[in-house]
Amino acid sequence: QVQLVQSGAEVKEPGASVKVSCKTSGYTFNTYAVAWVRQAPGQGLEWMGWISGYNGNTNYAQKFQGRISMTRDTSTSTSYMELKSLRSDDTAVYYCARLEFWSGRYWGQGTLVKVSS
Amino acid sequence: QSALTQPPSASGSPGQSVTISCTGTTSDVGASSYVSWYQHHPDKAPRLLIYELNKRPSGVPDRFSASKSGNTASLTVSGLQADDEADYYCTSYAPSYNLVVFGGGTKLTVL
Numbered sequence: 001q002v003q004l005v006q007s008g009a010e011v012k013e014p015g016a017s018v019k020v021s022c023k024t025s026g027y028t029f030n031t032y033a034v035a036w037v038r039q040a041p042g043q044g045l046e047w048m049g050w051i052s053g054y055n056g057n058t059n060y061a062q063k064f065q066g067r068i069s070m071t072r073d074t075s076t077s078t079s080y081m082e083l084k085s086l087r088s089d090d091t092a093v094y095y096c097a098r099l100e101f102w103s104g105r106y107w108g109q110g111t112l113v114k115v116s117s
Numbered sequence: 118q119s120a121l122t123q124p125p126s127a128s129g130s131p132g133q134s135v136t137i138s139c140t141g142t143t144s145d146v147g148a149s150s151y152v153s154w155y156q157h158h159p160d161k162a163p164r165l166l167i168y169e170l171n172k173r174p175s176g177v178p179d180r181f182s183a184s185k186s187g188n189t190a191s192l193t194v195s196g197l198q199a200d201d202e203a204d205y206y207c208t209s210y211a212p213s214y215n216l217v218v219f220g221g222g223t224k225l226t227v228l
Contacts, residue, residue: 035217037163044120044222045155045163045206059215095162101169102151102210102217107162 002026004034004096006108012086012115019082020111022096029077030054033099036070036081040092050099051079086115121146121207121220128226129197137223139190139207145218147188151210154183154192157222158203166205167192194225202227 007021022034036048049060051070058070069082079096094111097104122140129135139146139154146152154167165174167183170190180195190209194201207220 037219044204045157045219047208047217047219049216061216097163101153102149103153103165103168103208104155104163105165105168105174110162 002098002106004098004106004108006094006096006111009112010114012113013117014087014115016086016115017082017084018086018113019080020094020096020113022079022081022108024077024079024098027098029072029074034070034072034079035097035099035104037095037097037104038092039095040089043092046092048081048094053079083113086113088115091115119218121209121218123205123207123220123223125221126224126226128228129194130228131197131199133197134193134195135197135225136191136193137205137207137225139192139209139220141188141190141209141218143188144213145209145211146185146190148212149210151217152183152185152190153208154181154190155206155208156201156203157206163206197227199227201225 003025005023010018012018030053033050033052035050051058067084072079091114096108098106152170155163157163166181171183183192205223208217
């Protein structure tokens, strides 16, 4: 069965970087893109961007341009999302999802990233 | 790219139907067949209810249906049940930007 398993919770200081992993299984990794979505406390879901499983091409939401990097490791079927220069308003649960027809049928369990001094 | 517009809240009694709207622009909802709807319970991953305007993944009951007219998409939940109480989000692919935009979310309360 399709599974996406994310790395554990992180606590970071302002200005630091965080890298969240999303290990996939149950399907051919390079046939689907992976999207990243986050939800800050009390806020709605927010699209961050996606990375192609086929060639690693990326597309980021304008809000995160210059601070975000999505990569993948085809040997381990894992996608990564790195966010730099963290601020307190980056505190959120970060989700990865397998992208199909521009929708997410399968999701990771979420990773809480807390930014605090 | 601005978020799609959803009503912040909606409500209905068990057994009733409720419709949630999602208004975008000619750059997203109006230009795309890739409109999706999600149900999100607190502390759980979002659940895909509808993709490609009106298709349901396997396992999603036909109580959930959706449509689109112009720049506005709609989700209808029929035969409301207590477990339907959750946040609902629409998304649309925006072809000009090659990305997806979310709605602000609608909190559905089952009275």
